[in-house]
Amino acid sequence: MTTGPRTPGRSAVVVGAGLAGLTAATGLAAHGFAVTVLEARERVGGRTHGIEAAPGVRIDAGAAYLGDRHTELHALAAELCLKTTPTTMLGASRFALTDADADADEQPATSDGRFPPLDAVALGDLFERLAELTDAVRPDAPWLTPDAERLDALTAAEWAERHLTHPDARLFFPLFLGEMCAADPADVSVLHLAFYLRSGGGLRYLNAFAGGAQQDRIAGGAHQVCERLAAPLGTAIRLGEPVRAVHQDDRSVTVHTDRGTYRAEVAVLALPPLLADAIEYRPALPQPRSGERTARGCAVKVHLVYPAPLWRDHGLSGWSVNARGPLLSTVDDSPEDGIGVLTGFVTGAEAHRFGALTPERQRAEAVDQARRLFPMLPEPQGVHITDWLADPYSRGCYAALLGPGDWTRIGPALTAPHRRVHWAGTETSTAFFGLMEGAVRSGRRVVAEVLARG
Template identity: 60%
Template sequence: MTGADTRVVVVGAGLAGLTAAVELATAGADVTVLEARQRVGGRMHGIPMSSTVIADGGAAYLGVRHTELLAMIRENGLGLASTEMLGDSTFLLSDERTTTASRVPPLDAVALGDLFDRLESLVAEVCAEAPWASPRAEYLDGLTVARWVAEELEHPAARAFFPMFIGEMMAADPARISVLHMAFYLRSGGGIRYLNAFKGGAQEWRIDGGAHQLCEALARRLGNRIRLGRDVDAVEQIGDGVLVHSTSTVDGMASEHRADYVVVAIPPLLAQQIEFRPGLPAPRATPATGRGCAVKVHLSYPSPIWREHGLSGWSVSSDGPLLSTVDDSPSDLSAGILTGFVTGAAAASFSALSLPEKADAVLAHARKLFPQLPAPTRCSVTDWLADRYSKGCYAALFGPGDWMRLGPTLTEPHGRVHWAGTETSLEFFGLMEGAIRSGRRAAHELIYGADVAADSRKATAQ
């Protein structure tokens, strides 16, 4: 990129797009960010639970390995809240409720150990820098996780536990993702033990006051460079420039935005809906690419009452809707917030319910999990499957054949079009850390050139 008059349009004001935009603006580019929603943040979204408490409706947790995210939090004057949980875990397996000091469900330990050994072997096979080049990549990418479970897991305890585990880790339906995608996701995030851990792991902290604050802080640095309510329809490369066509989500008016370059920083299923002229040499998503199967539920109480009963608020259930819950109460204990996760196959059927039906199902399940508690003062449901401008959460799910078809071109520029978004990051794919790294990669491709940016990434990784 040369000169301060270089114009760049960034499509999407999630964490990746905002990161790219700030980097580019700092380098002197004339940046415009187009966002279809009437807010910034994308899959980082604050849900007001009271006049003073905001819960994380989307991305929330981070750990010590998320170095770019931690640095950005510090730079923007934000703090961390510990997720440390004191008290017993609750398990509701086959309608039988138990509590224990352990976070390991009361299932056959040998069977669970064998399951994790098999998963670790798969993870070790994956080439982190190029999953599509892994040994047996084509075979693993053509095999669904559900089929792998049917062929590899014989013990009923392992089969019962696996959907709960993969739902919590990836918000995935085993029938919709490839084994290669599962193994890559677990490796990209730091490995099974790191991803699954609170203390010392990927879920050690939350951003105090809500993760949405980080995107709002980045947006303040960009000011009027951000245009909300602009849904991008087409990206047309003409000569030595780009013409970005958008439609107002308020009044339907069409607009054109001229630029020298474009950074597309939205999920693959949304990027696939944009008309590119000339057309893309490879798709951003295929019919096999799925939505992240996550619905997030928040139950509010006057205080973390469960702690008075010796419970941590953390639970796992074999049947939905709430496959897991966690204590996300604010650090000042001004309220008690239980966050519930409806994930995997259960999310699709739950998403199809009406809002009153969703609330009824959640409250009935909460009574089974925590019969000691009164009714919550508020129940909030954030349905990412039904979200028009995310199409799922935590991240897109790569189905059979997707890595072999999509992987090699995930980050390859299409002329003057560059790509960002957590799904384009081979490090911490699906996480906030991956979003930041992808945004910086895309910006650095324009600032320094693709080759220099690639060399910089390799040096950082080493």
């Protein structure tokens, strides 16, 4: 990443060293800005995070997947000399879709493909209804969608109660919503649900591996994107400095941390809405970044590490969908050569329950369920649990969940600068909201905004 000559007087403070913040920081540096990046964590990466599963092998504890429509992320990865690897989905799937009151020892079903062994007509009706909502939403401005106020006042749980009559559709809907956006149906408005699906490329694209949004991973882990973006910035990145206040006047903006103050021409805040609202602003924000019903994305990610992807030897893909937790879905995230990594997703209300358990109990539940789904598995070599709900500097994952009233109240001011303060982050992108692609696009947008200030 090249940095151009500094232009006298041009300076920026970027808050947040995730994908959005570092995309903005490197973009501004390339146009001659003196840039300082303030990051609360002791690492860069935000909601991308690589953890060591085996010596020399890193896996994605956070955001992981990308598809062919994620053009900005693909271009950035290529610029940083990073390659992608396909998400392996060869083989049959496993489904444990009996309800919570059924016999816990009932054997999971094996099925070709990813379509669950539930009533096809009922699921077809569910997907048709979701497609109707998705097609009607305005992706560039969801608050201007026809009937937006009614759709934004209604939770997805209330919508399901009114429109889903078949037990199989009622069973599958919260599992689908948890997989798509790590949400409990009671936490999000129907407008947010429809927008999220439309923003991500539509129901089919967002839900697909081959040819869809989950087709590939960054070889070696998505965290490398941020690490390589950060490298040329060097000491301009200050780790372990949570921002407490942002004050501005007609000439500059001053960002306050516990360790010091940083003054610049502009500030870029690349933070989730709940974190942005925890900062003191002078003058005050004209509109909060979140609302009373804005919720944390409900995601806990579990990695079970084995000597090899042993399920493949039995004709299984590693993919499963389960009505009971903790692992509501699993996927094969094994590296191209070597160990086997079965990734489990704990989402929605189950993420809150699981997160309250002791680490020992969490491990036991995850291992026991994996063994029921895939009886050939031995005791795992490692179990890694990443609780994004409990992370104080993310406030959930994949992204913030916009609840009733949020889009119609907050949406119109989503990207509007507050004088010298500009906003980035995947939650500010109306394209690929909640995804890595959305974060990168938001960083690009902010660079254009700042340059347009003159």
